[in-house]
Amino acid sequence: MTSATAKATPPTWQPLCATADLVAYSGVAAWIETPKGPAQVALFYIPCGPNTPRPAGPMTTGDASQATELYAVDHHDPFSDANVIARGIVGDIQGEPVVASPIYKQHFRLSDGQCLEDETVRLRCWPLRLENGQVLIATD
């Protein structure tokens, strides 16, 4: 099967923006080109204090003194059909980081994009990485 081949291929990391473009405890949107076409992603940046143990998250910096969580999910809000997720409020519910849609206020888990109010709805997620002050995204 072709998917087996795809899985074997290591992800291609493409540069997205500078870490300085991110807004702490909040989101920004970015434009990406993927093999399946263009997409809008919402990037969330949750820096932790210097003494915080490395939290579990999809991706962290290599620098343990600056433990950081970064998330990329769909910027498109499936409920309002508008591209607004990056402009929602970041928070935590039951210990899980979430973003609330600014239009109709549904919550989406940042770790996997799952909507907490509707189990049939889930945002796409992309892996992120930090390298030399750059944010990299795996688009395939």
Next chain:
Amino acid sequence: MTTPTPQDLIIIGNGMVGHHLVEQLIERGATEQYRVTVFGEERHRAYDRVHLSEYFADGDAQSLAMCDADFYAQNGIELRLHEAVTALDRDQGEVVTDQGRYAYDRLVLATGSYPFVPPIPGNDRENCLVYRTLDDLDAIRAAAKTATTGVVVGGGLLGLEAANALRGLDLDTAVVEFAPRLMPMQVDTEGGELLREKIEALGVQVLTGRATRHIEDGTASFHRMVFQDDKILETDLVVFSAGIRPRDELARDAALEMGERGGVAIDERCLTSDPAILAIGEVALWQNSIFGLVAPGYQMAKAAADTLLGGELTFEGADMSTKLKLLGVDVGAIGDAHGNQNPGARMFRYLDEIKQEYRKLVVSSDGKKLLGAMLVGDNATYDTLMQYYSNGLELPEDPAALILPSSEGAPTLGADALPEGATICSCHNVTKGAICETIDAGAIDLGAVKAATKASTGCGGCAALLKSVVDHELEARGVEVDHSICEHFAHTRQELYSLVRVEGIKTFSELIEKHGSPQTQGLGSSSAPKLGCDICKPAVASILASCFNEPITDAAHIPLQDTNDTFMANMQKNGTYSVVPRIPGGEITPSKLRVLGEVGEKYGLYTKITGGQRVDLFGAHLEDLPDIWGELIDAGFETGHAYGKSLRTVKSCVGSTWCRYGVQDSVGMAIRLENRYKGLRSPHKIKFAVSGCTRECAEAQSKDIGVIATENGWNLYVCGNGGMRPRHGELFATDLDDDALISTIDRLLMFYVRTADRLQRTSVWRESLEGGLDYLKKVVLEDSLGINEELEAQMQTVISNYECEWAGALKDPEKLKRFRSFVNDARPDPDIIVTEERGQLRPA
């Protein structure tokens, strides 16, 4: 089967009680059985006579009306106003007016009463008036125009109401009472003395034990009143308000059975001696008593409706307990307040001559039951005492505790002590049992109980009692009443507010660090930082702004805001924003108006005039917002805070500058208020309006803060609302000068900011305040909590730190970085698609 022919029912009198009968008949479907005709002698349809003095404050007869203009017609009832009935022809079964004769099968007399004018020579002189109808009030107002002094003859309930009205017309007012004290029916000698002191302190002269011998021409004034002891009093205007007499002349002429001193005798079914004829209200005499209050009249109306429909409901007399506020003075009388109807009754009395409060309990000889009570100066204990009295509850071991001052505030009756049948809300007749039923049916909080039963939605006087009953019943059912704002803080908004103020906390992270809920798991591990959520973050942002008013665009505050506050614009359903520049008071120069047009065209914006007298520009792309605002600010505009929980607009009418009716410069005041409070962050949005006269074209009574011009200054209405649940603002203070108006609003708004719940408008806040409007007045006008100086200082801090958020943001390239659709691409969001409609762009 054939439908029986409807019978003719005639109701004579369209006062409050006559109108209540009509309502009862409609509610019970009696209009199928009866063709109803109502005769009213006055020009006005039924109006609220109890609140007659508000007519002077408002000048609006419509607001006193008991129903909409088409209410009668819509229900198929013929209302013949300004047509007095002159005779009853019982033989023919007809009533006679100057316009014709009308046949009846059943007849109800609801003719009410007239003011008693003592037989004093000179009582018919010009400018000797009475206080009963709207026309009377118009006559008093007309006479007051050329008068400087006024005297009310009669120091009872109605007399003091009339005195209040004269005072409101700026007359030097005196009250002359025949009895040795004021309100002889309701209070005793001590209470009367206290009442006199309080009323004299308001500048009203009180003369008791005075019988007027005659009235003649005055020298300094229009009249001279000469008393039995030859003393004299000069005045320009005399108002007689010395009690009422039943309007029973029709019944007397028709030879119905009458009382010795007047009144149409009725039985418990409200039937007169002629079974075709009923009588209700102040014309009716039941067991030799006339009831001069509206509540017994309503009970008679209910019984009469039932009688007309063949039911068995009876009128069994009425409790004459009353809770009044006369000239701003609380007076309460419950049951046998004088203790002279129950042999062997014992009394407790408490008199405080400093605070000027007097309370008296009349109890049974064994001290176990409350038989009556009297209150002067403070009605706080009235509701509790009324519960003991009307439900026959056993008194506590030391009944005196009920009237003694307590450091813990007024003692209230424990909710568990009340029997199921105890009436909690008398306006909507809701018992404790009915409340328990709604809780058992699933109502889990106060709001749900109020929605289901209407309890506490009338006068609101029972709010505190209702809350304690609901809390008690919920707890009894094992429901823990949780007031936490969200999972991150086990505190209410009010508690968070206090923590921020007392500890001087200036950031969200410090607050959640110090006071976050310990159960919160945090991220990944227990020691990881807590983020908060979309409930607590904006609430805390609002609290921080109310306290310190630092720019909301500062880095520490940005992640807290809703998108609207972050981007200082209102997000619309397609992800674009609307832009609303401030137009204070709705006043705008033609050249600034032109700028709005130019900006709208340049950026492809849909434009619409808002209800708040400004212009909304829709469809702005995120990346265009800074350029749009750059142009607006260059033209002299400021942000309008349409996106914030903050002051929105101060609507105004054009006022005395242009309008021939205006009495004050409403636009000038609106601009001053809008510029003062712009940028004030609050629990919810706040809207104001200022009207230049009582015609109220700015609709100020539907606003959180409503200001209406008077000849002497401004009347302030508070806590009104439009929207989903409209609420009329309540009159809070009258005839304020500019500075007094502003300091009152300063305090009221800051008190709201301090004590309201998250996203609670002033209307809901006001309804949830224990103690209601009276409490609010005490805090704001009388400084009962001693915080007014602090409230004003805090408002001054907010005002001094005001800065247009958009002007600040445009100077800061870091802040402007956020206004891009994509951090890595300059293109606008290609998914925003618009189409044209009626010459403008809208979302496709």
